[in-house]
Amino acid sequence: MIAPAASVSDIDPCATVDTVDVAFLQTLVGFNARMAALKAIGAFIPRMVPYGLRIVDFSILSIVHHNPGVTSRQLCDALNLLPPNLVGKIAALEKRGLLLRHPHPLDGRAFGLHLSVEGRTLMQETEPLVSEMDASIAATLTPAERRTLQRLLRKLYE
Numbered sequence: 001m002i003a004p005a006a007s008v009s010d011i012d013p014c015a016t017v018d019t020v021d022v023a024f025l026q027t028l029v030g031f032n033a034r035m036a037a038l039k040a041i042g043a044f045i046p047r048m049v050p051y052g053l054r055i056v057d058f059s060i061l062s063i064v065h066h067n068p069g070v071t072s073r074q075l076c077d078a079l080n081l082l083p084p085n086l087v088g089k090i091a092a093l094e095k096r097g098l099l100l101r102h103p104h105p106l107d108g109r110a111f112g113l114h115l116s117v118e119g120r121t122l123m124q125e126t127e128p129l130v131s132e133m134d135a136s137i138a139a140t141l142t143p144a145e146r147r148t149l150q151r152l153l154r155k156l157y158e
Contacts, residue, residue, distance in 0.1 A: 029156065036137075043133050051126055052096070056081075058126065060089060061098060061115065065123040069112035071104060080157075098122060 025031040044055060053061070059079055064070055072090060076083055090113070093099040098119035104110035115123065138146045 033153065033156075040134070040137055043137055044130065047129055047133055048126065051122060053122075053126065056089060057093060058130065060086075060093065061119060061123055062127065064099065064113045064115055065120065065127070068114050069102075069104070071107070071110045071112060073110070075113070093119075 041055065044058075048054070048058060056079070060075060063075060063078055067074075070078075072083065072086055075081070076086055079086075090099060090101075094101065096118075097116055100114045100116050100119075101111040102114060104112045138149075141149065
């Protein structure tokens with residue numbers, strides 16, 4: 001049974017809150033995932049400003065770094081991006097001299113993406129920083145808890 005809505009006369013305009021009750025929200029997977037993501041994003045952004053990298057840029061470059069020759073379609077699938085959103089990102093990274101496109105050896109309509117020397121250098125410098133940042137965010141977890149959390153989060157989106 002749904003409780004009746006409070007009427008205007010039931011509202012105490014002088015009421016105050018000392019401690020915000022978020023207990024219900026903390027029962028929701030989405031809320032907890034968002035709060036964890038906000039913490040990670042908040043740590044990532046300032047660390048990557050000197051490198052001119054946003055989260056999506058870093059993700060694209062990391063995938064290309066570990067998968068030379070990956071296609072745009074494969075990137076879209078891996079990052080859950082729509083192709084029109086990826087086109088501009090790839091063009092911007094290519095313009096910065098970080099990405100190279102080469103004709104795909106098996107699909108004449110596709111291009112394989114590769115890091116330039118500058119792109120490889122950038123990833124060799126930034127991936128360890130991001131790993132350190134991630135470890136500091138998860139510092140309250142044991143290694144086993146961290147692996148479990150990663151596995152459970154992947155289970156939600158794979």
